[in-house]
Amino acid sequence: MRGLCENVNLLYGVRHLGFLRVSPGNQIAPSKLTFVRSSSTSLSTLLGTEPAKVNISTRWRELQGGNNWAGLLSPLDLDLRREILRYGDAVQVAYDAFPLESKSKYPFASPYKKSEVLNDVRQPATGYEVTRYLYSNLRGLKTEIQEVNWIGYVAVAVDPEEIKRLGRRDIIVAWRGTRSSIEWQNDALFCQIPPTSINGKPIPKGVEVSSGFWEAFADFGASKAVFGVKGSAGKQATQEVKRLMEKYAGEQMSITCVGHSLGGALATLCSYQIAEDEIHKTPSGIAPVTAFTYASPRVGNIAFRERLKTLGVKILRLKCNQDFVPCFPLGDDTDNNPILDSVRQEVTEAAKTTTIVDMLGYFVRKLNDAIIPDEYTHVGQTLAVDFTKSPYLKQRTYIDLTSTKILSRYHNLQGYLHLVNGIVGNNDDLKAPFKPVVVRDLALINKGGDLLADPYCKNAPANWWNEAIGNAGLVQNKEGLWEYPFSFDNPKTPNPDYD
Numbered sequence: 001m002r003g004l005c006e007n008v009n010l011l012y013g014v015r016h017l018g019f020l021r022v023s024p025g026n027q028i029a030p031s032k033l034t035f036v037r038s039s040s041t042s043l044s045t046l047l048g049t050e051p052a053k054v055n056i057s058t059r060w061r062e063l064q065g066g067n068n069w070a071g072l073l074s075p076l077d078l079d080l081r082r083e084i085l086r087y088g089d090a091v092q093v094a095y096d097a098f099p100l101e102s103k104s105k106y107p108f109a110s111p112y113k114k115s116e117v118l119n120d121v122r123q124p125a126t127g128y129e130v131t132r133y134l135y136s137n138l139r140g141l142k143t144e145i146q147e148v149n150w151i152g153y154v155a156v157a158v159d160p161e162e163i164k165r166l167g168r169r170d171i172i173v174a175w176r177g178t179r180s181s182i183e184w185q186n187d188a189l190f191c192q193i194p195p196t197s198i199n200g201k202p203i204p205k206g207v208e209v210s211s212g213f214w215e216a217f218a219d220f221g222a223s224k225a226v227f228g229v230k231g232s233a234g235k236q237a238t239q240e241v242k243r244l245m246e247k248y249a250g251e252q253m254s255i256t257c258v259g260h261s262l263g264g265a266l267a268t269l270c271s272y273q274i275a276e277d278e279i280h281k282t283p284s285g286i287a288p289v290t291a292f293t294y295a296s297p298r299v300g301n302i303a304f305r306e307r308l309k310t311l312g313v314k315i316l317r318l319k320c321n322q323d324f325v326p327c328f329p330l331g332d333d334t335d336n337n338p339i340l341d342s343v344r345q346e347v348t349e350a351a352k353t354t355t356i357v358d359m360l361g362y363f364v365r366k367l368n369d370a371i372i373p374d375e376y377t378h379v380g381q382t383l384a385v386d387f388t389k390s391p392y393l394k395q396r397t398y399i400d401l402t403s404t405k406i407l408s409r410y411h412n413l414q415g416y417l418h419l420v421n422g423i424v425g426n427n428d429d430l431k432a433p434f435k436p437v438v439v440r441d442l443a444l445i446n447k448g449g450d451l452l453a454d455p456y457c458k459n460a461p462a463n464w465w466n467e468a469i470g471n472a473g474l475v476q477n478k479e480g481l482w483e484y485p486f487s488f489d490n491p492k493t494p495n496p497d498y499d
Helices: 002-016 078-096 160-166 181-187 211-218 233-247 262-276 302-311 338-353 355-371 403-410 413-422 442-446
Strands: 128-138 147-157 169-175 253-260 289-294 314-320 381-385
Touching: 078 147, 078 169, 078 253, 078 289, 078 413, 128 169, 128 181, 128 211, 128 233, 147 160, 147 181, 147 233, 147 262, 160 169, 169 233, 169 262, 181 211, 211 233, 211 262, 233 253, 233 262, 253 262, 262 289, 262 302, 262 314, 289 413, 314 413, 381 413, 413 442
Parallel strands: 169 253, 253 289, 289 314, 314 381
Antiparallel strands: 128 147, 147 169
16 A cells, blocks of 8 residues: 555656655755854844733633634734744744754754753743653655654643633644655655544544545554654643543633644644543543644645534634645645646646657656545635735845745745734735734744845844854843844954954
């Protein structure tokens, strides 16, 4: 079955131009930075006027999708905007805590202790405690496991003031996106398979999900014990959520699965698994299950979407109009995407002069249509943003089809959060003014990318987050903002660290 899926997936990737060829050495790792001194530090990086946190105890169920976010997306509700940003920052922790340094002793693990990770990645005031790390077993295109990677964490609200503010004790299951070459290979496995219940419960007939995403989440039969952890990432996550549900039984609880890119797909599968196996239910009550996904690809078929509705899982899916990842695998609700349109146009033009290409495309489409009977579809509600709206981001007058540049620009998590913070509502009028609402540090946009336009990038160099080289010289001030510690254009400032 797996061999057939691999052949089908290769054809499916050719058909939809979604198969990314990544060599084993071409891993997505933190950039080696060149430190550039800024001539000025007077430019403020603080945007927005509204506080990041307010009391939401009286409306948290509504913000968690109790009414499918009806009336909250356009215009975008202020409290919902805050929650989207807060949960997005929880996903950022999963990226920052996984440097994927090939020279370290454990290149596929997090170097931070669970008890210290939030402090180490500079998010100490969340009110949550990380209780478990998650590791994914990955086979890629082979039959044996190739890697076991740190891929996320489970955290629970423990601070009494935060619990009071939220109106309940919240459990977060956070998943990062693709980083290693083996993960890219898993992402490209588009063949659909039925998911498996942890406790042996029968799955409704017809429900199917991506084989690559499912294997990364719940490859039960092939899991290895690494770093003292046994079982698949899905089993680790659901066991920990169950433990926390039992520990705090009798309290008002919620379960929130969050993730970006591949992590969005895993968050979707995690929310499904929790509800399907009734882990969110205790004798004292039922905790609502919600997923906030950022730039997530499609995960399953229409039957999977309908099953999520039946289970009562609420999913809010954020997508950027210029990002092609949410468009894959292509399905019944295919989005219009300028990048995909450009690629298709190039292929179409080539086919006009190359008979072999035209014939190959014809047979690939016919074969693929015959083998893959069901199309993919998105799940939940959609909140769309547009990269061209923000004057703070670098804009391009042309489309660069280099996959790494497309991903780093339109697929960046902090770029998504910045856009959410400035839009008026769901895929609003492009003429509507872009205005950041919640107080947020502009420097975060360049934390793991090169997105900031001039002059904003002068005080926040590209890809500045890297603990190994001192975060490009940026430090946090007493307000928590990232900045250079002194003015580099003042030669009289004594600081031997910057000689």
